[in-house]
Amino acid sequence: MNEEDLLRLLRALPLHPGARGLRDDAAIVGAFVLTTDTLVEGVHYLPTDPPGDVAWKLLGVNLSDLAAKGATPEGVLLNYPLRDTDWDRAFLHGLGDALCAYDCPLIGGDTVSLPPGAPRLLTLTALGRDAVAPPRTGAKAGDALWVTGTIGDAGAGLAVARGEPGPAELLAAYRRPVPRLVEGRALAPHVHAMSDVSDGLLLDAARMAEASGLSAAIDLAAVPLSPAYVAYRGDTRAARRAAATAGDDYQLLFAAAPDYVPPVTAARIGAFAPGRGLSLHDAGEALPLPGTLGYRHSPLAPATRAP
Amino acid sequence: MNEEDLLRLLRALPLHPGARGLRDDAAIVGAFVLTTDTLVEGVHYLPTDPPGDVAWKLLGVNLSDLAAKGATPEGVLLNYPLRDTDWDRAFLHGLGDALCAYDCPLIGGDTVSLPPGAPRLLTLTALGRDAVAPPRTGAKAGDALWVTGTIGDAGAGLAVARGEPGPAELLAAYRRPVPRLVEGRALAPHVHAMSDVSDGLLLDAARMAEASGLSAAIDLAAVPLSPAYVAYRGDTRAARRAAATAGDDYQLLFAAAPDYVPPVTAARIGAFAPGRGLSLHDAGEALPLPGTLGYRHSPLAPATRAP
Numbered sequence: 001m002n003e004e005d006l007l008r009l010l011r012a013l014p015l016h017p018g019a020r021g022l023r024d025d026a027a028i029v030g031a032f033v034l035t036t037d038t039l040v041e042g043v044h045y046l047p048t049d050p051p052g053d054v055a056w057k058l059l060g061v062n063l064s065d066l067a068a069k070g071a072t073p074e075g076v077l078l079n080y081p082l083r084d085t086d087w088d089r090a091f092l093h094g095l096g097d098a099l100c101a102y103d104c105p106l107i108g109g110d111t112v113s114l115p116p117g118a119p120r121l122l123t124l125t126a127l128g129r130d131a132v133a134p135p136r137t138g139a140k141a142g143d144a145l146w147v148t149g150t151i152g153d154a155g156a157g158l159a160v161a162r163g164e165p166g167p168a169e170l171l172a173a174y175r176r177p178v179p180r181l182v183e184g185r186a187l188a189p190h191v192h193a194m195s196d197v198s199d200g201l202l203l204d205a206a207r208m209a210e211a212s213g214l215s216a217a218i219d220l221a222a223v224p225l226s227p228a229y230v231a232y233r234g235d236t237r238a239a240r241r242a243a244a245t246a247g248d249d250y251q252l253l254f255a256a257a258p259d260y261v262p263p264v265t266a267a268r269i270g271a272f273a274p275g276r277g278l279s280l281h282d283a284g285e286a287l288p289l290p291g292t293l294g295y296r297h298s299p300l301a302p303a304t305r306a307p
Numbered sequence: 308m309n310e311e312d313l314l315r316l317l318r319a320l321p322l323h324p325g326a327r328g329l330r331d332d333a334a335i336v337g338a339f340v341l342t343t344d345t346l347v348e349g350v351h352y353l354p355t356d357p358p359g360d361v362a363w364k365l366l367g368v369n370l371s372d373l374a375a376k377g378a379t380p381e382g383v384l385l386n387y388p389l390r391d392t393d394w395d396r397a398f399l400h401g402l403g404d405a406l407c408a409y410d411c412p413l414i415g416g417d418t419v420s421l422p423p424g425a426p427r428l429l430t431l432t433a434l435g436r437d438a439v440a441p442p443r444t445g446a447k448a449g450d451a452l453w454v455t456g457t458i459g460d461a462g463a464g465l466a467v468a469r470g471e472p473g474p475a476e477l478l479a480a481y482r483r484p485v486p487r488l489v490e491g492r493a494l495a496p497h498v499h500a501m502s503d504v505s506d507g508l509l510l511d512a513a514r515m516a517e518a519s520g521l522s523a524a525i526d527l528a529a530v531p532l533s534p535a536y537v538a539y540r541g542d543t544r545a546a547r548r549a550a551a552t553a554g555d556d557y558q559l560l561f562a563a564a565p566d567y568v569p570p571v572t573a574a575r576i577g578a579f580a581p582g583r584g585l586s587l588h589d590a591g592e593a594l595p596l597p598g599t600l601g602y603r604h605s606p607l608a609p610a611t612r613a614p
Contacts, residue, residue: 001392003418009399016382016412027415029381029434030338034414036432038386042422074336075323079345079386079430085308092316105323107341108334111310112428115349115606121419121428123386125343127336299422 033128035065041119052094053175062126063179070188071128078109079123132188139193139212139255145270150226155246169228177250193255200294206278215275224267247295340435342372348426359401360482369433370486377495378435385416386430439495446500446519446562452577457533462553476535484557501561507601513585522582531574554602
C-alpha cells in the first residue's frame, strides 16, 4: 500500500473536525495546533548522521509544520526507542540544545525497548499556540506564489552526507533544517494559503494548487538558490530542476494577493489561476514537468563513500 | 541505558509545567490531557497477534492513561509505518471499530516507510478533555488503596497468545484491554491519587506510594482475580503473586479517604501510611516482596507453540 491508498483508508475513519479531512500538515484542536512527524533511521536520516543533528532535525521538521500555521511552539512529546547508550546520550544532548534554541519545552512522551538490530523510529508530536492557521486550501485565482528562502540545499546536503565532497552549508541544511517560525508568524495573518516545503517545491506547490482547486505556474528561473548550491551543482536548468524536486527544504510556501508585499525575505516564484495542475516555465519558455515532482522518503541505499 | 537513566536525562531537559516533572503518565496543557504510547512489534505485542487486535490494544493503552485522569477522549494522532498491505488494512479496520467504540476521532498523524525487515513501531498520541486529573503523587497517609477490577488476566493471556492452551477471556484481556473511562470519570473528582495498572499492580502501587512520599501495604488475598484466571492458574499464593506482578491490566489504581465508598466496582486491596516502600501480606501474614514488582517490556523470545 502506498501513502495515497493509506490516506484514503485513514479518511474513512471517524475524523475530528480539526483534522481538516487530513488534507493539511497540522490539526487545530481548541486553542492548539497539533502536528506529528516520525523520522526513520535509514529512511529519513542516515545511520551515520550525528545523533545530535538527528535530534535537531526531528524538532525542526515538526516545528516547521507549526511555522506554516503561524503558531508559536507550546511544547513537544517524544516517543523514544532505547538502543545504544552513547547514541541516546548524544541525541538527548542535541535535543536539549534544540529545545532551548526554540524555547520549546518537553511535555511528555514514552520510551520503549527495541528488538536487536531494529532501526530507530523517532516520533515527535508538537503543540503550537496562537495560530492563525492559513489552510493549504485557501489560494485564490490571481494569487502570487512565494517561497521564504533557498531551495535544494538539503537535497544536495544528503549527497554530501553520503560521501560526496561538498560545502558544509549544504550538509547543515540537510542535517539541521531551520523551521521558519518567525516568518510564519509574520505571514500567517495576511496570506491565503501556506504550507512548508517538506517533500519538494514542485510537489508541495502542486498540492496547494490541487487543494485550492486551482492551477499553478512556476517560473524555474525565479526559484532561489543559495551560493553554496550554485557552487556545488551549478545554475543550469537541470540544477534548478533538481533543486525544485528535492526534499527536506522546510521553507514556507505561500499564496497571497498579487499586490501583497511580504514583510520577510521571500521570492515570488509563480502564480495561481483557474484550472488544474502545475505548469513550469523558465524565463517565458514552457518546460515539461519532471517525472517526479518531489522526494519520496523510502529506504536509502547504503552510502557510498568517496575515496 | 535503562528507562530510569533515560528519565533522569529527560528530566534535565527544559520541561513544560504541564509535564508534572515527567512523574505522571499524562500531561496537562491548557484544557487538554495529553498522553502517548508506542507499541513495538515483538516487545509489546507478538508478530502473530491479529492486526485488528493490535489496533484495539494501541488505542486501549492510550485511552487508559486518559481514564486515569478522569478525561473524555477528544481524539488521537497516529504514527503509522507502512509495511504489508493486508496487515495495514486489517489494522486500520480494527482501528476504525475501536475509534467508533470509544467515540474518539482521528485528529491527524504521519505515515512512514520502513526498511525491509524492520519491526513496526506503532505510536498513538491521545488528547482528552474535561479532566479532573488526580495526580499520581496525591495519596495521603491513612488512604485506602483500591483497584477497579481483576488483575493478572492479560499476563496469563500473553501465555495463551504464545501457545499455551487457556481461556479465551484471558487472551482477550491481553489483546484488547478495556480502558476504564467511565470508572475514571466517576472516580477522578473524589480520589486523592490515581494511575492505571500498566506495568504490574505491585510496581504501579509502589510508584504511587513513592511519588506520594508514603509507604503502601497490600493484602494479596484482597487482589481480585477473575474466574478465568483462577481456572487457569489456580488461587494459590504463587498464582496471586504472579497476577500482582503481571503487566498490561489497565485497571485503575486509586487512593482515597478511608471512608470513601467508590461509585463503581472496585476492590480495596491496601492502605497508605507514613514511611517509605511497599509491603505485602496475605490475610495477616507478612510476605517477602517478589524479586520484580512488575513486567518489564523487553524483546519477547519467539513463541513456543504447544503441541
